[in-house]
Amino acid sequence: MAIGTDSVDPMDGASLEELLRDLKDIDADALREAEFEQTRWVLDGLEGKVIRAATVEDTRIVIETSEGNKYFFYGFMGSGRPRPTV
Numbered sequence: 290m291a292i293g294t295d296s297v298d299p300m301d302g303a304s305l306e307e308l309l310r311d312l313k314d315i316d317a318d319a320l321r322e323a324e325f326e327q328t329r330w331v332l333d334g335l336e337g338k339v340i341r342a343a344t345v346e347d348t349r350i351v352i353e354t355s356e357g358n359k360y361f362f363y364g365f366m367g368s369g370r371p372r373p374t375v
Contacts, residue, residue, distance in 0.1 A: 324362075324363065328362050331360055331362075335354065335360070338355070338356070339354060339355035340352055340353070340354060340355075341353045341354060341355045348363065349363045350362040
């Protein structure tokens with residue numbers, strides 16, 4: 290526990306095995322949906338702005354506005370479909 294707070298440090302007394310077991314219980318679809326909703330919220334805030342560039346990378350999408358601001362979107366890009374081999 291951190292000094293002066295009521296929060297609990299997730300690493301206090303937790304073994305690596307326990308942490309990995311907890312990760313297996315995470316619902317990937319729920320995480321993807323949450324990321325998608327957050328993306329909608331950010332994009333709604335861009336209404337009326339000019340998009341100078343949009344780039345799709347391996348692990349993220351990058352949107353740059355004419356003001357030079359960059360927005361990075363992660364997490365919902367996995368579709369479960371196999372990638373084509375070249």
